[in-house]
Structure formats: structure tokens, C-alpha cells
Amino acid sequence: MTKSTIGIGLIGLGVIGGQVAKVLTERADMLSQQAGAKIELRKIKVLPADMDKPIARSFNESLFTTDDDEFFSDPDIDIIIELIGGEKPAYNYIKRALDGRKHVVTANKEVIAKHGLDLMNFAASQGVSLYFEASVGGGIPLINPLQQDLRANNIKGIHAIINGTTNYILTRMSIDGIDFDIALKQAQILGYAEANPNNDIEGIDAVYKLAIMASLAFQYRVKPEDIYHEGISNLDARDFKYAKELGYAIKLLAIALQYDNMIEVRVHPVFIRENTFLANVNGVFNAVSIDGDLVGHVIFSGEGAGPKATSSAVTADVLRACKDVLTSAISKGINLSTQKSLKPISQITTRYYMRLNILDSSGVLASIARVLGQHDISISSVIQKETDDLSKTAEIVIMTHPATSQSVDEAIKELDNLDVVKKIDNIIRVEEL
Numbered sequence: 001m002t003k004s005t006i007g008i009g010l011i012g013l014g015v016i017g018g019q020v021a022k023v024l025t026e027r028a029d030m031l032s033q034q035a036g037a038k039i040e041l042r043k044i045k046v047l048p049a050d051m052d053k054p055i056a057r058s059f060n061e062s063l064f065t066t067d068d069d070e071f072f073s074d075p076d077i078d079i080i081i082e083l084i085g086g087e088k089p090a091y092n093y094i095k096r097a098l099d100g101r102k103h104v105v106t107a108n109k110e111v112i113a114k115h116g117l118d119l120m121n122f123a124a125s126q127g128v129s130l131y132f133e134a135s136v137g138g139g140i141p142l143i144n145p146l147q148q149d150l151r152a153n154n155i156k157g158i159h160a161i162i163n164g165t166t167n168y169i170l171t172r173m174s175i176d177g178i179d180f181d182i183a184l185k186q187a188q189i190l191g192y193a194e195a196n197p198n199n200d201i202e203g204i205d206a207v208y209k210l211a212i213m214a215s216l217a218f219q220y221r222v223k224p225e226d227i228y229h230e231g232i233s234n235l236d237a238r239d240f241k242y243a244k245e246l247g248y249a250i251k252l253l254a255i256a257l258q259y260d261n262m263i264e265v266r267v268h269p270v271f272i273r274e275n276t277f278l279a280n281v282n283g284v285f286n287a288v289s290i291d292g293d294l295v296g297h298v299i300f301s302g303e304g305a306g307p308k309a310t311s312s313a314v315t316a317d318v319l320r321a322c323k324d325v326l327t328s329a330i331s332k333g334i335n336l337s338t339q340k341s342l343k344p345i346s347q348i349t350t351r352y353y354m355r356l357n358i359l360d361s362s363g364v365l366a367s368i369a370r371v372l373g374q375h376d377i378s379i380s381s382v383i384q385k386e387t388d389d390l391s392k393t394a395e396i397v398i399m400t401h402p403a404t405s406q407s408v409d410e411a412i413k414e415l416d417n418l419d420v421v422k423k424i425d426n427i428i429r430v431e432e433l
């Protein structure tokens with residue numbers, strides 16, 4: 001017999017959980033109509049402290065429970081939404097829900113990046129589904145396109161601005177010419193930086209999101225620890241000044257490429273040409289460019305975080321899960337490729353920007369060029385500004401032709417040992433999109 005009511009259990013009453021609970025109750029009629037059955041928010045699993053939050057007063061107290069057994073064994077709950085974030089205990093809750101044959105919807109990037117493929121297969125073995133559209137890019141559709149709409153393609157590459165906090169900081173540094181610390185403070189005052197800003201600034205948040213997208217795009221297990229990453233805290237106002245002079249923007253990009261059965265995955269600041277779409281994605285906005293061999297380049301862009309945008313993706317997943325409940329659809333899990341392998345970062349080839357502080361005397365440029373040449377690094381252009389008369393030093397910026405990470409690392413070590421090189425201020429990859 002077809003179900004007339006689908007029961008929802010929600011874990012978490014934080015900013016996102018509260019918003020999702022509101023959408024599920026305030027839009028119950030519209031959502032029920034779309035689902036083809038009455039959608040009923042039956043229980044919200046909370047911590048005792050959640051009940052003191054102002055948002056808690058918007059709901060009938062009987063909805064709340066702090067009792068895990070009561071929540072997970074409620075036979076009238078068909079779909080469990082996990083919105084507490086972090087790896088533990090969220091992972092255990094998701095596992096327990098799937099074990100109890102509940103469909104699961106989550107926005108948890110850390111759990112999905114670390115355990116998503118296993119959880120998808122576990123869900124399939126239990127005859128239920130696991131949806132996680134909101135785990136990457138808030139409300140921007142990315143997971144469903146990668147799992148369905150783009151499936152006929154061999155995905156060649158993903159280039160993504162997938163962390164709003166860092167994109168906000170880089171935008172401020174670029175437009176206002178301010179230093180990193182000041183831009184970070186502004187992001188914190190505006191509430192963009194998460195409780196632990198390190199995850200954003202060091203690129204870890206983007207690593208989780210890239211691991212999820214690359215695993216789905218390439219049908220290959222890309223673990224967070226496989227992804228090379230650099231953060232943005234070493235960037236200086238001077239780098240932005242030179243980038244502009246040379247016709248580039250600086251962005252933190254998450255990059256995943258697939259060619260010749262090799263996979264390249266990395267998150268780091270890059271110079272990209274200022275006339276590209278991604279160079280003009282500013283503030284907290286996210287944008288993901290996916291290159292498929294049939295579809296060509298498609299770009300998804302919008303607000304990558306925030307309660308409203310995230311509730312849009314979570315609720316769409318709930319509707320997908322409702323369809324599975326009503327049709328008893330069996331989720332298929334994921335078949336991973338065993339033919340592919342990861343390219344080590346040392347072998348990855350890009351162009352480079354190098355900013356060096358050098359002694360301004362004869363033969364210095366020649367000795368730097370010699371070291372680069374010995375490591376097979378070819379110079380494409382050099383800028384030298386006026387000498388600082390007091391210190392007798394000058395700043396030079398070198399743009400190179402493509403070189404491997406390994407040869408650049410080795411050359412840098414050697415340059416650092418030259419007496420005439422006072423300081424290697426920054427080395428940033430240049431990406432041609």
C-alpha cells in the first residue's frame with residue numbers, strides 16, 4: 001500500500017538545522033504536494049542546550065527529543081536529516097540511521113569527504129538512499145549534476161572557487177589593497193569565517209569539497225589526504241599589486257583534472273587571467289567550472305553557504321528521498337575505477353610567479369637565471385622595480401613557462417642559498433583556464 005505520510009527526523013537545531021525545520025513546517029503543503037504524500041517533521045534530535053535557543057520557541061516542544069533510542073527507533077520516521085556537522089558523532093548517527101533502514105540526507109562535507117563512498121555502498125546494501133547535495137557549495141546544484149546530468153561525459157576537469165570565506169578575503173585584498181590579517185578580521189566581523197577559520201584559510205574546507213566532487217566526477221576514491229593543499233595566509237598585498245600589473249587575479253582554486261588515466265587534485269592560490277569567469281567571482285560567492293568531453297564547460301555559481309541557500313539543497317534532497325520511499329527505489333551505490341592513479345604533486349606541471357628580494361648588483365639576474373635554467377625552468381618575463389637605496393636591494397618578479405613542482409622546489413632551495421638572494425617572498429602557481 002502506498003504511504004500517505006512520510007515521517008522526517010532531523011538531527012541538529014543549529015543555524016542550518018533551524019532553517020531546514022522552518023522550511024519543512026512553513027512549506028509543508030507545497031512540499032507535500034510535490035512529494036505526492038504528506039511530509040511530516042516528526043522529531044528533532046537536539047542537545048539540551050538547543051532548547052534554550054530562540055529558534056526552539058518556533059516549534060512545539062513535543063517535537064524535541066534528546067533520547068537517541070527514541071529517535072532512531074521511531075518506526076514512523078522514514079528519512080533522517082543530519083545537520084550537526086563535524087565528523088563525530090555525525091558519522092555514527094548517519095551509520096545508525098542507515099543501519100535502521102532510514103533514508104539519509106546530510107550537509108556534512110567532512111563525513112562525506114572521508115566516508116561518503118563507503119556510506120553510499122552501505123546505504124545501497126540496506127536498500128535506502130544517501131543524499132548530500134548541500135555538502136558542497138550550499139544551495140548550488142553540484143552533486144546531482146555530477147551524479148546524474150553529466151554522467152554521459154568523461155569529466156576532464158573541475159576548477160572551483162568553493163570556499164566563500166577565502167574568496168571574500170582575497171576579494172578585499174585585491175580591491176582594497178589591504179593585508180591578509182585585516183581582511184581576515186573583516187571576514188570574522190561579518191560572520192563569514194567559521195568557528196575554526198583555519199579550516200577555511202588553510203584550504204581544508206575546500207579539500208573536503210574537492211574530494212567529494214572529484215570522487216563522483218572520476219568514479220575514483222579521492223581521499224582528503226590525497227589532495228595537495230596550500231592556504232592563503234602567505235599572500236601579501238604586493239602579490240595582488242603585481243598580479244594586476246600582469247593582468248591576473250589571485251584566487252584559491254580547487255582543481256581536479258583527469259587525463260591518460262591519471263588524476264590530479266590540488267587546492268592552492270593561483271594566478272588566473274583577469275578576463276576569465278572565475279577571476280570575476282567575488283566576495284563570498286562560489287563558482288564551479290566543470291569540463292565534460294560532451295557538454296564542454298559548464299559553470300555553476302551562487303551563494304555557497306548560509307542557512308537559506310543550504311536549506312534549498314537539503315529540502316530538494318528530502319524530496320528525492322521521499323520519491324525513494326514511495327517507489328521503494330533501491331539506491332545503486334558506486335562502482336569505482338581501478339584503472340586510474342593519482343599523479344604525485346612533484347610531477348604536476350604549471351607556470352609559476354616568483355617574487356624575490358635580491359641584492360641589486362651586477363650579475364645577480366644572470367645567477368638567478370642560471371639556477372632556474374639548470375632546473376629546466378624557462379623564464380617568460382621579469383619585472384624589476386627601482387632599487388631601495390638604503391638596503392641596496394630590489395624586488396623582482398619572474399613569470400616562468402611550465403615547470404614541474406619538483407624542479408621548482410629544487411631551484412628554490414638553491415636560490416635560497418645564493419648570497420645575492422635576500423628573501424624568496426612568494427611562489428604562486430599560474431593556471432591557464
Ligand code: HSE
Pocket residue numbers: 137162163164165166192194200205304305
Ligand atoms: N566555510 C565555508 C565557506 C562554508 O567559507 O565557504 C561552509 O561550507
